Amino acid sequence: MRAVLTVVGKDKTGIIAKVSTFLAERKVNILDISQTILEDYFAMIMLVDVGGASVSLSVLADECAEMGKNIGMSIHVQHEEIFNAMHNV
């Protein structure tokens, strides 16, 4: 199962390092990363595979949201299908 992880917030050092370490600890495999800076804002989108993860998608979503709060970023993890459904005809 694949999910989309988004990180949005004010740019600072070490965001990718923190997020990818956090994911590695939970055996979440990163498939693709795209990252942009919109004005001062950092926006990163990761496509991840949670098939082999040590936690369920819903738990991962909650933990990532919590971790985001700790580092002052807004982090969402959502099943990829929501984006496919809404943006593809």
Added chain:
Amino acid sequence: MFNTNEVLETIDMIEREHLDIRTVTMGVSLLPCIAGSAEKTAQNVYDTICKRAENIVNVTRELSREYGIPIVNKRISVTPAAVICAPFADKAPLIGKALDNAAKEVGVDFLGGYSALVHKGMADYEKTFILSIPEVLAGTERLCSSVNIGSSKSGINMDAVKLMGEVVKATAERTAGAGGFGCAKLVVFCNAVEDNPFMAGAFHGIGESGTVINVGVSGPGVVQHAIESIPNADLSDLAEMIKRTAFKITRAGQLIAREAAKRLNAEFGIVDLSLAPTPARGDSVAAILEEMGLGSVGTHGTTACLAMLNDAVKKGGVMASSRVGGLSGAFIPVSEDIGMIEAAERGSLNIDKLEAMTAVCSVGLDMIAVPGDTPASTISAIIADEAAIGMINNKTTAVRVIPAPGKKVGDEVNFGGLLGRAPVMPVHGESAEKFINRGGLIPAPIHSNKN
């Protein structure tokens, strides 16, 4: 890989523009519950609902976390109870109690289907059932009731219309301590649909399968934001933008509906794409109409704006899913929409204008408080007018008015939560009693003869 803007747009819709799945509603057939006695039937009803819907709360919570989209309400609709109670209509309140208890047990916020379909004629057992509605709504918490009194195919049952005026009044009086709150759980329909997931008018039609998941999606804030983003667009472009937005919202709903149905061992029924407002700012249909260029909802031009909005929403929804159903369109409940409340307070929105609006949008006169001394015959006449609009235009119309006991024009009734607050609006003082007392059937319109 995903387009960054599309991903961020989705997150913005959810975080800032109130996009949500307004309701996941499980339709449950109660036909197999009918037994030899009211007591046994009530037990079967309770057991069936508790079994079928035992996981609805957990499953929707899990889906909400996985897909990152809020699911606001979990609800149940059941076979019209008048059918279940037919052999023992005098004991219908027992079934009402069982339904309410089951709703509490499984943790849903409302259960709809304390309903009767009497659009062409009313049997004695149906009349007995309908007369139990005030007592049952006063004595239960989560149970909702609806009565269908007309259809484009059959005409309008004016005997039922007369009765419902009295039932609405009696319901208000039975729940006078709560501002007539019982009436917020009672809808009078013309052309009621069998797969509506929204309350208070949801019931599970006789033509439906055993267990079905219907989902209601909402997002007035998303549509308003989309319109804001093109402030100088002409109306064709605006309609296009609304259509595209409705498409995306419907797709989100369909995804959740399919997944919920799978996990709950039910059939996927329909997605109802309705712009259902809440009293929260930024979640208002009135605000969409005002964003289109009206000084206040209710002024001249309102009907045209609403017609365009409603049609564009339907077109986007139909493109997104081949299982669009329910009421799909824009809702205009007064108490549940901060823009409507404010327009009513400043006098730019009245019942006559709302009635005109219902000719071009989804449903009807919804959550409108009227003076407590409004005669039952006037309420019946309001119902008849609304039903006539539905019958002639081949659309669903409904009346959910609250004759707030002891209140007069200028007062306010506060129901709290999603039901909001309603300024008491004036009704015409001239009597319609003679018309209502005539009874009989308004014959089906000429265009019903299509066979």
